[in-house]
Amino acid sequence: MLASFRRLSKSTVGTAIMGIILILILVGFAMGDIQSVISGGGFRGSSDTLVKIGSKTVTDRDMSRAMERRLSQARQQNPSADYASIAADWDPLLNAVIDARTVEAFAHKFGFVLSKRLVDAQIANIPGAKGLGGKFTDASYQNFLREQRMTDEEVRMIVSSGLLQQLIIAPVVVNAKAPVGMATPYASILLEGRSGEVAFVPTAAFRQGLNPTSADIDRYYAANQRRYMVPEQRVLRIAKIGPEQVANVQPSDKEIDDYYKANSATYGSKETRVITQAVAPDQATANAIVQRIRGGQTFAAAAAPAGFTPEDISVGPQTKEQFTATAGANVAGAAFAAAEGATIGPIQTANGWNVVKIDKIEREGGKSLAAARPEIVQKLVADKRKEAIEAIVDKVQDALDGGASFPEAAAAGKLTPIETPPLTASGSSPANAAYKFPADLAPALKSGFELGEGDEPVVDSLPNDGGYVLVAPARVIPAAPAPLASIRERVTQDWIASQASQRAQQLAQSIASKVGKGSLADASKGAPVAVKVEPVNARRIQLSQFQGQVPPPLAMLFTLGEGKSRLVAGGQGEGFYVVKVDKIIPGNALNQPALIGRTQQEMQQALAEEYGAQFTNAMRQTVGVKRNEKAITASKARITSTGS
Structure with missing residues (x-):
């Protein structure tokens, strides 16, 4: 399962x-x-x-x-x-x-x-x-x-x-x-072949000489107003809250210095010390080791009488944190305060009496305040401006929560509001084709069309750290047909296309009614325009290559019975087709097991x-x-x- x-x-x-x-x-x-x-x-x-x-x-x-x-x-x-x-x-x-x-x-x-x-x-x-x-x-x-x-x-x-x-x-x-018994008949249908004729009556052939009167245009516009609907438009009030409002925000010298000190682990140099150490069980033993070292002996020679081998006393390179964990804070503090070559101790700890020698001091990396200042300033400017923007947003939102209007909320944040021309939901302006709604304010456009005319303004975040935007609809213009005067040329061309289409359809219908058992070529004789007649042959399985967008005449070829004919409109308004089926050849999939198997899968x-x-x-x-x-x-x- x-x-x-x-x-x-x-x-x-x-x-x-x-x-x-x-x-x-x-x-x-x-x-x-x-x-x-x-x-x-x-x-x-x-x-x-x-x-x-x-x-x-x-x-x-x-x-x-x-x-x-x-x-x-x-x-x-x-x-x-x-x-x-x-x-x-x-x-x-x-x-x-x-x-x-x-x-x-x-x-x-x-x-x-x-x-x-x-x-x-x-x-x-x-x-x-x-x-x-x-x-x-x-x-x-x-x-x-x-x-x-x-x-x-x-x-x-x-x-x-x-x-x-x-x-x-x-x-x-x-x-x-x-x-298999269910899939085989369907697979056989895919192998069905058909032959016939197709006559094409083009719409364009009837456009010449069509000159509508003013009354024709008025009637056509009145009957097809939904075709010329202008979508709902809105005038939006927008106020951006972004980097522009906080461009003068800069960190103080004290803030820069404090940040440098607080991040010493990042900007300070890394110091390690090569250390030798002996931890004696009592103070006398530790003092003796110190005396021998001061007398000129090496640390190893001075520690040997107390039973320490070179392996016992070698600590190796240590950071202050590492040595603190090993010897304790008092010993590590003294060791990292001493100069290179110095001997420290004895210092009493919980483990005994420590004698320490600083063999070598190594330092690497680190930046001075002057060297680190540019990147610290850049970081603090980004943080402070972000905080300043958020503070403005809080003021605006608090004003809205208190029932403020758009102008009042914008004033609370000291924002500069703008008002768009009437826009559609796509951001275009029917009255000004050159207008483009700012792409960076896209969330405002979306919210502006989701809000009701009396709804409270909203604050939306902008992409790519662009800040925020306060938005509210100022005016809602319901969807309505465009004025005829503004689209008269378009309506004229639509009227011509409509009349040409009607005449092409009438001719195609006449051909379809006359064909009977004859040919489309004979039925097309005497037509007022040139009618193209072509033979057509196809198998049903070929329709799949069109991925659901089968041309109308080809789809009609596999819809009609043998000897039948019918009119069908073109898919792009190019004209009308008359399709006649002359012969249907049944398919047989019994010898094509792969096709049957594929049909089984498609039926699943x-x-x-x-x-x-x-x-x-x-x-x-x-x-x-x-x-x-x-x-x-x-x-x-x-x-x-x-x-x-």
């Missing part, structure tokens, strides 16, 4: 299952108020309850949060996205939330409990909860919660839900295999998804799912009709 789980995380199916967890985290639906117990028949619950799943519920607030998260995700790809543009995601999101709650209710019903330790381990692996060292830190986790606008409880609920799906559903879908994901869906449906039936369709419809209408 454990091996199966390991394989799951690396397989295509495993990626799909793990994707469910990612979706839940991106959606981040709120998990509050899910413990209400439902009893009796029919649908009973609070007015905002959309679905009941056993003892769990999906509320209007859950879906509001789900769509809010989905909108935030969509705006990463399309900054002008709004709730209306993601309305199609409502039903899939609702089903995803229902499925997640179904697994929770199923696990609760049968006593499947996750340990807090397991949930903690998953939270510790969230990238945003890790510090610079790559390890989980509480500060990083709290910052992650603030950025995601979530609580610890919500994150734990989401992680628990994802783990339950992984542990309960994953074993059902692991190793889903399609038998579909089978796994089917198994997962069937198991989820079974869980729904087990725990009971009741939908309040009226509340669902009202919630969907309310949320998806919101502009932003």
Whole structure:
């Protein structure tokens, strides 16, 4: 079983299952108020309850949060996205939330409990909860919660839900295999061959001579206003808190001197001393050794009568810290205060009477204050300016916490505010094509479009140690069609393209209706523009080379029955195609076992998804799912009709 789980995380199916967890985290639906117990028949619950799943519920607030998260995700790809543009995601999101709650209710019903330790381990692996060292830190986790606008409880609920799906559903879908008898017919379909004809009617051939009147343009603009919508615009108030505000901050001479002294281990020279030492058991023995040394004997000769060998008295090179550990602070202090060649002692210690000789003093490295000053100044300037910036941020935040407006908070920090022209969420200005929103203030643009018009200003951090920025929306301009006068030339070209497309479609439809059992070449005779007719031959397996972007006429070739023809529009608005299928040649994969095997593998994901869906449906039936369709419809209408 454990091996199966390991394989799951690396397989295509495993990626799909793990994707469910990612979706839940991106959606981040709120998990509050899910413990209400439902009893009796029919649908009973609070007015905002959309679905009941056993003892769990999906509320209007859950879906509001789900769509809010989905909108935030969509705006990463399309900054002008709004709730209306993601309305199609409502039903899939609702089903995803229902499925997640179904697994929770199923696990609760049968006593499947996750340990807090397991949930903690998953939270510790969230990238945003890790510090610079790559390890989980509480500060990083709290910052992650603030950025995601979530609580610890919500994150734990989401992680628990994802783990339950992984542990309960994953074993059902692991190793889903399609038998050879199932895969062979599908493999044979891939070998199917088709031949026919394609006639192309170009739109461009009908553009010449189209000259719309003013009334034509007005009518077309009125009928297609959504096409010319200008996204919501906002005027943002911004005040940067950065190095510019603290450029005059410099350390004092005393601060530089204090830093040098406090870091003497870094800037001071390293001193070692070659030391010889004898520790006599009594003072008389120690005095005798000292007298012999002063009489001209070497330390080794002077210590020999007391029973010391050269190995006994050799201490070797020592730093003050090392010798302190060996001989004690009193002896080490005296030894490192003495000159080279001096003999010290006897000094009484806990071990006896110490006699020490300084054989040699060695010094290396070190910087004087003058030499170290530039790098100390650079370090202190960076630290002091960072502290000064943080102090400004504290003043601004304190003002905001006290209910200050944007101008008042900016004044509290002595900031210079600016006001942008009307901007879209992408940072462009419809009224000034040359305007570019400063790239270093990108967090302000994001927050400026997330805040409501009356919301409290926020302070965002800037990337690359750029400081901070205070931001608030000054004015919100709802999405609206661009004035016709400003886009008249564009509307004119769109009208011409529309008329040309209609005429090309009429001609293509005429050809399709006349072809019957004849050829497209015969049906195209007498056309007012040149119609290109070409033969086409292909096998279904060739469609895979287009990676899902199959040209419309080729896709139509494998849709029609033999002898049938149909009109299809070009994918790029280039014109219309009439496709006729003359012959279908069935495929036979019995002699191609490799293709059958590949088809088995490709069917594995579909089978796994089917198994997962069937198991989820079974869980729904087990725990009971009741939908309040009226509340669902009202919630969907309310949320998806919101502009932003």
